[in-house]
Amino acid sequence: MGLVVQKFGGTSVGDAERIRAVADHVARTRRGGDQVVVVVSAMGKSTDDLLRLADDVSPVRPPRELDMLLTAGERISMALVCMALAGRGVEAASFTGSQAGIITDADHTRAKILEMRPTRIQEALDAGLTPVVAGFQGVSTTRDITTLGRGGSDVTAVALAAALGADVCEIYTDVTGVFSADPRVVARAKRLNKVSFDEMMEMAATGGRVLMLRSVEFARRHGVPLHVRSSFTWEPGTWIVEEEPTMEDAVVSAVTDDTSEAKITVGGVPDHPGVAARLFRELAERGINLDMIVQNTSENGLTDISFTVATTDVDDARTACEAVREELGAAKVTADTGIGRVSIVGAGMKSNPGVTALMFETLSNKGINIEMISTSSIRISCVVRADRVEDAVIALHTAFGLDAVAS
């Protein structure tokens, strides 16, 4: 008998019919002999509905109250899942984040988990019950209701799986797994059966949409195997596991793309020590996260510094740069929102020195100009024009032999 954490996202519990299907699947898993802890998100669009209601009521929305409001969503879905389970003879009990012992800091709307005390969940399991836990929510050390921010329900599931020593954390979603590229871009993208934590983290960080970086990091740190699969077909999906020494690494596992960033360039900067440090300190103090950073080779004692930020941070970043421009002696600050990033990710890249060359050749053959480059041991990212990103992804997917054999 194993212990399985099964997490169902918003579309998986989107209406009464979907909730009944989820209950059928949990009941099936129980009959198979495994213990199950269920984690649920709020139903489909219910979070959007609540936010719209808040908009109607007040332009001022204190974060503490926003968390109180939004956590109503999982309360509804988990109670309904328990009812559906009861109707199938599976004795279930719902638990809020607070009842499940998910202790967070007090940073409302994006709290971090400080400690897991799932005593009541363990007691429920010991009593033969199937606990159904509200994803996305916790309780702060000051006893206020908090939410975990984007991808928070996955974090809840992974954290519970780690704390309870589960054998696997299954993430049920509306796709059948992790793909070698976004199937909306690459028609011949194939589902990956197995991905290492390292690869998944690089994919999540560069535009893979299935899992958030945060939950993958958490799973890796606690050694919780993840299984991403569909709640519509129920077929096996993609396993995300520790890289085993015997794993036959593909050179490149996936091509990812991201057009949610913009490029800021501070031009004509005197090239002497401390200039970059001053600039990035200013950005850090304003809470702006940078991604890729490139500094040009100096010419006549002047250089350009470029970096990418989320499109939503462009205005703040530009303001920050302008604030220190004179002090730095820089000529000008420009922002470019017409960029996109294409990345290739693969654990086998480490031992294959030709990968970089093939990537650049492929882009060059398509007439796609590379504006910025950044690499890790298992990833290469290139910034290109946003309107060339799809072409780049399709070409790289073919060049690295990822296209599925037409069936």
Next chain:
Amino acid sequence: MGLVVQKFGGTSVGDAERIRAVADHVARTRRGGDQVVVVVSAMGKSTDDLLRLADDVSPVRPPRELDMLLTAGERISMALVCMALAGRGVEAASFTGSQAGIITDADHTRAKILEMRPTRIQEALDAGLTPVVAGFQGVSTTRDITTLGRGGSDVTAVALAAALGADVCEIYTDVTGVFSADPRVVARAKRLNKVSFDEMMEMAATGGRVLMLRSVEFARRHGVPLHVRSSFTWEPGTWIVEEEPTMEDAVVSAVTDDTSEAKITVGGVPDHPGVAARLFRELAERGINLDMIVQNTSENGLTDISFTVATTDVDDARTACEAVREELGAAKVTADTGIGRVSIVGAGMKSNPGVTALMFETLSNKGINIEMISTSSIRISCVVRADRVEDAVIALHTAFGLDAVAS
């Protein structure tokens, strides 16, 4: 500076506009110098929506999960009220029943309050905040979420007012107060400015719809003055207070009516000791609440026993009577759902012996037959045909001088 508990029902927070109006009123009260604790129900029809959703999901609805589901409703309304208050410069904080320290038994869907520990509410008040508390909900001694059943939000408000030593508990609703009769029946019914707890309890027990018996009992036991008023007009409504010796009692304060009961008659019962006891023991063991009970004068050693029950309990009550009919030696059991009850209530009745006679004469003059009678020191109730109840209420309202002067 006083402390006021203000409770807003479902229609009072029914949509964004109503919530903004509530926030305006609370802000106004705060500016007037009083501290305020707000108690809210779920928005308008949201409870019905959640129940419908549950119906769609499963025919089996464990009470614990039903409570988890329904308590989402107040969570939404109280967070929205806090946001609206924040938008008006009133620093507010929402608290669930559990956070407010409302400790109940574990009788899900109709829990009773065992203890009040409103530490966090008092702390919030001391910090200058306006606490907004979820009505209707609590937490059981086994740490599960419970609901207080029908009229539960009023109970929450009264219990908080008692525990915090509030000066008044204001119940805001969609009517302007307590009336001398149901204004839908008696066009000239007038709003009462002041009603004693005793009278209000009799009115609640005999069909008055504004307050449930339970919250009036609670308020009386803890000496919490109630003020029932409108959240649409905001004008002063009806005060419910201890009867003061100097109070100039009206002989009759109000006429109430109730057509939600049915009459069961066990006919041809041998009139010897223990027969009635055996019958009512059987009904009690099946959890059936009786209201009026009448036993006819014996003829030829046989008598009839009649009693009223809620219409929803008629089938159970009949089954119970049939179960003991042979043992009792009774001839037959009949049920009559065509009855209604009309009552007159008034603290001044005690010292006015002519009241009963005037009531019977009034009904007689209208050709209305009295089928059962029950009295207390400040109330007389008569069971009549259901289709004559309105005629009876109108006639009694006039006969006891309650008709408002036409304006």
